[in-house]
Amino acid sequence: MNPLRLVVSSSGAAMMLLLSGCASTQRMEELDTAGALVSQVETSPRAGVAAAEIAEARKSLDRANRLAESRGKREDIQFEAGIASKYAQIANEKILTAQARDAIEKGSAERQSVLVQAREREAQRAQAQADAAAQRASSLEQELADLKAKKTDRGLVVTLGDVLFDTARATLQPGAYATVDRLAAVLKEDPSRHVLIEGHTDSVGSDEYNQSLSERRAASVQAALFERGVASSQITAIGKGESTPVASNDGPGGRQQNRRVELIFQ
Amino acid sequence: MMNATISRTHLLASGAITVCLLSACGSVSDLTKERLARTETSVQQAQQSIGNSEVGAMDLQRARDTLAQAQAALKDKNEQQAVRLAQQAQLDAELAVAKSQSAAARKAADEVQASTQTLREEASRTTTPPDR
Numbered sequence: 001m002n003p004l005r006l007v008v009s010s011s012g013a014a015m016m017l018l019l020s021g022c023a024s025t026q027r028m029e030e031l032d033t034a035g036a037l038v039s040q041v042e043t044s045p046r047a048g049v050a051a052a053e054i055a056e057a058r059k060s061l062d063r064a065n066r067l068a069e070s071r072g073k074r075e076d077i078q079f080e081a082g083i084a085s086k087y088a089q090i091a092n093e094k095i096l097t098a099q100a101r102d103a104i105e106k107g108s109a110e111r112q113s114v115l116v117q118a119r120e121r122e123a124q125r126a127q128a129q130a131d132a133a134a135q136r137a138s139s140l141e142q143e144l145a146d147l148k149a150k151k152t153d154r155g156l157v158v159t160l161g162d163v164l165f166d167t168a169r170a171t172l173q174p175g176a177y178a179t180v181d182r183l184a185a186v187l188k189e190d191p192s193r194h195v196l197i198e199g200h201t202d203s204v205g206s207d208e209y210n211q212s213l214s215e216r217r218a219a220s221v222q223a224a225l226f227e228r229g230v231a232s233s234q235i236t237a238i239g240k241g242e243s244t245p246v247a248s249n250d251g252p253g254g255r256q257q258n259r260r261v262e263l264i265f266q
Numbered sequence: 267m268m269n270a271t272i273s274r275t276h277l278l279a280s281g282a283i284t285v286c287l288l289s290a291c292g293s294v295s296d297l298t299k300e301r302l303a304r305t306e307t308s309v310q311q312a313q314q315s316i317g318n319s320e321v322g323a324m325d326l327q328r329a330r331d332t333l334a335q336a337q338a339a340l341k342d343k344n345e346q347q348a349v350r351l352a353q354q355a356q357l358d359a360e361l362a363v364a365k366s367q368s369a370a371a372r373k374a375a376d377e378v379q380a381s382t383q384t385l386r387e388e389a390s391r392t393t394t395p396p397d398r
Contacts, residue, residue, distance in 0.1 A: 079350055086357035093364035100371035107378035114382055118389035 030081035031068060034061050037088035041095060049098040050091035057087035136189060143186050144265060147179060152264075154196075158183065160221065160261040170216035172224055180221065183263060184228030187235075196264040197221050197237040200244055202255035207241060215239030217261050298345050298352075302336055305352040305359070309333055312359035321369040322362035329358035 038057045041047060047054055064080035067073070141156075149156040164176035172180065187193055199214030199221075215238070222237040247254035309329050316322045336351035 083353065083357065086354070086361060090357065090361050090364045093361065093368045097364070097368040097371045100368060100375040103375040104371070104378050107375060107382055111378065111382040111385060114385050114389060118385065121389065 028068065028074070028077055028081065030078050030085070031064055034064065034081040034084040034088065037085050037092070041088050041091040044092075044095050046095045046098045046102075047091075050094040053087045053091035053094065057084045057091060060084035060087065139189075143182060147182060149265070154264050154266070156265040158263045158265070160263070161256075161259075165217060165220075165259075165261075168213070170213065170220040172220055176224075180224045181228065184225050184230050186265075187225065187230045188228075191231060191234065194234050194236070194266050195225075196266060197235060198244075198262045198264065199237075199239040200246075200258060200260050200262065201242045202245070202258040203242045203249040204255065211239055211241035213239075214241050221261050221263070294340060294343060294345055294348075298340065298349055301349055302333075302340060302352050305333055305336065305356045308356050308359045312362045315363045316366040319366050319369070322365040325358045325362035325365060329355045329362060332358060 034057075038054070038061050041050065041054050041057065060080045061084035064077050064084060067077045067080060144156045144158060147158045149158045151157075158179075160176060160179065164173050164179070165171065183195075187195060197218045199216070199218035201210040201214050203210075205213075218237040218239050222235050225235055226232060242249075242258070245254075245258040246260070247257040249255050249258060309326070312322075312326055312329065316326060332351050332355035336348045336355055339345075339348035339351055
């Protein structure tokens with residue numbers, strides 16, 4: 001061998017020695033930590049989002065391992081292991097970010113479906129309310145029919161006959177209470193319902209007297225309904241006097257028919 | 267003769283590299299200076315990116331400290347140390363940004379989840395039949 005070559009070789013060897021220093025065989029904590037971190041991110045199902053960082057982490061970790069095997073300088077091994085750890089940590093944060101974004105996407109979809117469900121339930125509820133209202137309305141019609149309401153152009157008309165009032169007075173007789181109770185129940189059931197109360201008389205007596213009597217009788221029915229809790233906004237009471245007979249005032253039968261209070265459900 | 271000439275050149279070069287590595291070169295390479303400048307930019311960008319957020323603040327501080335050490339090493343003409351420290355500072359800056367981003371994403375995810383939960387509770391409340 002050329003002597004000069006030998007010098008070169010020994011020079012290289014000396015350099016190696018100086019650089020590597022005293023290598024120890026003991027495992028380094030940094031190396032173990034880096035190894036654990038790198039394999040953690042490598043095995044993550046979302047590793048794809050941090051492929052570049054994971055590749056760098058793996059490269060540095062391999063370098064660190066090779067240095068450790070070849071009894072490399074402790075400082076160099078620590079440096080490479082540290083770099084591997086850093087890359088692995090960055091990769092981990094990127095994976096966490098991707099997972100959080102997945103969760104946001106999933107959560108948004110879930111939120112949307114909850115919204116849709118809520119809207120469907122709301123629609124069902126509205127339908128149920130509409131059904132109940134229809135049911136109520138039909139029971140109202142039934143109730144009025146039971147009270148012998150007549151369908152007229154002005155609406156359903158319930159007539160309280162003369163016998164339900166004291167003679168020539170506005171006071172309701174107890175016999176009217178059952179009917180008034182039911183009318184009150186009907187009106188309270190549906191607060192949107194309005195009733196017009198009209199008092200009527202026969203033609204006996206002065207117009208003024210009859211007008212006044214018809215007003216007082218209408219007012220007395222109105223008061224009875226108020227007492228039973230019907231809202232004042234639902235009731236209008238007027239007196240029509242003898243102006244609107246339903247039968248002839250010539251005979252007692254016809255006059256009795258004319259003495260009446262009508263409740264008109266509009 | 268020819269062989270000897272090559273070997274002599276080789277020897278000289280080898281010696282120069284050794285000297286350079288052991289005692290640091292007389293002049294720092296442009297590549298190293300560039301490397302440090304790049305790291306400095308990264309650290310500044312990380313600072314802007316994470317703002318006053320606590321998440322990543324520690325990593326950012328470490329990046330700043332390590333960058334300062336790298337700059338000191340550069341002054342001492344310790345090039346290898348400067349490059350290594352710059353790389354560490356660079357990665358700490360990147361880690362700071364990655365942490366603040368993942369924290370923000372997690373926060374957003376939690377908010378979406380919470381609002382969905384609220385919505386679900388509200389929905390189940392209004393499903394109970396209205397009082398008559």
